[in-house]
Amino acid sequence: MGYVNNLLVICLAFTLLISMAEVLAGPTVMGQTGLIAMPSARVDDDGSLRFGLSDYNPYTTFWSSLGLFPRLELGARYTAVDDTVGIPGTNFGTFKDKAFDIKLMLIKEGAYLPALSIGSQDFLGTRVFDADYVVMSKAFGPLDASVGYGRGRIDGYFGGLEYQPEWANGFGFIYEYDAIDYPNERFADTSGAIDNQGGSSYGVNYKIGWLGLNAVYQRGRDLGVNAYIAIPLMAREFIPKLDEPPVFNEVSKRSTVAQWFADSENNAKLVSALEMQGFKNVQILLVSDQLDIGFAHPKISLMARAVGRVARTALLLGPTDISSIQITYFTLTDLALVTYQFTDLTQLDAFFAGKVTYGELLAGLTVSYAEPATAQRLAEVVIEPKNSVGKADPKKSTQFQWVPNEDGQAISLKKEETSLGNFRITPINAGIYFNDANGAFRYETFALARYSRYLRRGLFFKSGVRVRLFEDISKVVDKSNSNLPHVRTDIADYKRDADFKVDSLLVNQFMQLRPRVYARASVGYYEEMFGGAGGQVLYLPKQGAWAVDFSLDFLRQRKTNEGLGFRPYTTTTAIAAFHYQIPKHGLTFTVRGGRFLAKDVGLRYEFQRRFRSGVRIGVWYTVTDGNDITKPGSPGDPYRDKGIMLSIPLGSMLTRDTRATARFAISPWTRDVGQAVKSPGDLYNILEDPLLLDSSEHHLLSEFHY
Known part of the structure; x- marks a missing residue:
């Protein structure tokens, strides 16, 4: 009877009033948008990324959720169950399970119709916490009501109310009818879940900015908590660029073309002015009455912004009677990408003065992929930079200096050359290894x-x-039982056997073979576990949102100790990749196929979305003929390599622009199937950001005037 009464309370809420209000829906203890443990029909905003930690007896859950598209929400969680044993005979600790959730809003809420969504919890893998459901939600002023039906772990009807009055100033109040079938949960006897009968739960939530906290009284017997942070990935940047250096505005006496040819000091002065702004490998050539400039910049993230600063400086220091300026953008690997040719310098000068628009500037501008001949011509230029008073600058590189809070490092010691070389020491780094049978959480510093x-x-x-x-990775004592060559599963031996390690020691040759065709040849120690020789070729079409590349590497596995020796294991990897972008939505689909490290042959599928902030989130799934039957794999269902990848441009979180990017991947870290060697310099990754291959938010003149 109590079950029916609870449902009546929920249903009556739909008849209270018809007015609509914005609903600030929060996450459940499992991360999906909803009430306390039950989902609602609400989905998080497009591009909203949440991370949270909840304690909801007998479960402790680290979760994340993402509004991948409007109306589509994805979730991932890692749950530990109290008073259980995970994998007998290992150091895994209590039982832990990773799960993935999905929710799709079929009908958006209207004036009279409720929102309607369907969802699935733990829909991949072992499905320990699996549930499928349909739910509808309707807002009545500050009151949001939800009712739904589930099967599986959510067994039957569920629902609840959330009240968010304006006077509460960020607080909300929740009632929920919990329909989870706790007595039939896995490990219910030992975890205590058998004593949970579902029913009524109550909660209070509080939100301020990006932060949220929920306190709950669950099922009339236990207290719980859910803390989280919500990051708006569709924001262009999270911190304003308060410390960005100003544009160059030094006014000095300028030369004519004839005077420029007669005195090399003019060339050197322009080079010095650009190097003072952080530009590297500056190359300047005056051909007749056209000024050609090539450069790279390690900090400025948008190509057009860097080109704009070069153009502004060239107008102030270049010859007075030139007819055009041609500027070629190079990557930090010395690959020429794009050439900007300005043929109306009066219009260009007026643009920087704010007198003409972008549209008017375009009439005197041609933007094209760089030609190898242009790069070759600029590469032959040798210029000795001079300082502002015309004396030779003896410093081809900066002195060593301690730099705080740069490129995501708390502090680092660095020395940079005016070419593309550098030396950097970062005294504190961390690596986290997550979710493996040898230990749910391992770390190294x-x-x-x-x-x-x-x-x-x-x-x-x-x-x-x-x-x-x-570190505690070396504490892993369980030997791998993989039937495949141990290309990754012996990682603990590499951490244990060497306090000092040569991570990499190699030579890279980057080349531009033809317009839009780039190549790399490498030889040496690629990474901690493998060395060898190989290369990569990449092709970009003149038009079209796609790219292809092919990598071939002849590799030998390194020894685990501090030396540079090798193990007997050798392999050849050959992997072709096709990348297809949908820039309007920030999407990239990649298929990689070929021979992987363990000599297994197959395909790796990747899906990735770039948000307005530049953050990229993606997943991958690999299918090869490698028969990995170690748990959770089995003879009839071998393990497939899969994971989640996250790329964060650090410039969005710093007060100065930077091209530095933090990259993360979440996947089992002692698996041999579907593995690839760490690339010495992946060409697609090098070109993707400057060319904005997966973005329509920016264009090749974005922030040109800054």
């Missing part, structure tokens, strides 16, 4: 030193060494 030397056009020497500080 280490000091890292990296040195890069620019040898000649496109040729680089790169090295990296690390010194171990604190």
Whole structure:
């Protein structure tokens, strides 16, 4: 009878009033938008990324959710069950399970119709916490009512009310009827879930800015809590650029073309002015009455913004009687990407003065993919930079300096060259290894030193060494039982056997073979576990949102100790990739096919979305003929490599622009199937950001005037 009464309370809410209000729906203890443990028909905003931690007896859950598209919400969670044993005979601890959830809003709420959504919880893998449901929600002023029906873990009718009055100033009050079938949960006897009978739960939530906190009284017997942060990925940036250096505005006496040819000091002065703004590998050539400039910049994230600063400087310091300026943008790997040719310099000068629009500027501008001949011509230029008073500058590189809060590092010691080389020491780095049978959570901290030397056009020497500080990865004592070659499962041995490690030691040659055709050749120690020789070729079409590349590497596995020796295992990887972009929605679909590290052959599927902030979130799933039957794999259902990837441009969180990006991946870290060697310099990753291949939010003149 109480069950019926609870449902009547929920249904009566739909007859209270007809007025609509904006609903600030929050997450459940499992991360999906909803009440306390039950979902509602609401979905989070497009591009809203939430991370949370909840304690809801007998479960502790680390969760995340994402509004991937309007009306579509995805979730991922990692749940630990109290008073259980996960994998007997291992160091795994209590039982833990990862789950993925999805919710789709079929009908958007109207003046009279409720929102209607369907969803599935834990729809992949072992489905320990699986449930499928349909639910509708309707707002009546500050009151939001939901009622639904589920099967599986959510067994039958459920629903609830959330009241968010304006006078509460961020507080909300929740009633929920919980329909989870706790007595039939896995490990219900040992975890205590058998004593939970569902029913009424009550909660209070509070939201301020990005932060939220829910306190709940669950099923009349236990207290619970759910804390989270919600990040709006559709915001262009999270922190304003308060410390960005101003544009160059030094006014000095300018030369004519004839005077420029007669005195090399003019060239050197322009080079010096650009290098003072952080530009690297500056190349300047005056051809007749056209000024050609090539450059790279390690900090400025948008190509057009960097080109704009070069153009502004060239107008102030270049010859007075030139007819055009041609500026070629190079990557930090010395690949020429795009050439901007300005043929109406009066219009360009007026644009910087705010007198003409972008549309008027375009009449005197041609933007095209860079030609190899242009790059070759600029590469032959040798200029000795001069300072502002015309004296030779003896410093081809900066002095060592401690730099706080740069590129996501709390502090680092760095030295940069005016070419493309650099040396950097970061004393504190961390690696986190998550969700594996050898330990649900492992970590390492280490000091890292990296040195890069620019040898000649496109040729680089790169090295990296690390010194171990604190870690617990080496505590993994369980030997791998993988039937495949141990290309990744012996990672604990690499961490255990060496306090000092040469991470990489190699030479890269980057080349532009033809317009839109790029290549890389590499030899040396690629990464901690493999060394060898190989290369990559990439093709970009003149028009069309796609790209293809092919990588071939001849590899040998390194020894686990501190030296540079090798194990007997050798392999050849050959992987072709096709990338297809839908820039309007920030989407990239990638299919990689070929031979992987463990000599298994198959395909890897990747899906990725870029949000307005530049953050990219994606997933991958690999199918190969590698027969990985280690748990959770089985002879009839072998394990498939899969995971979640996250890429965060650090410029969105700093007060100065930077091209630095933090990359993360969540997947089992001791698996051998579907694995690839760490690329010494993946061409698609190098070109993707400057060319804005997956973005329609920016264009090739975005922020040109800044």
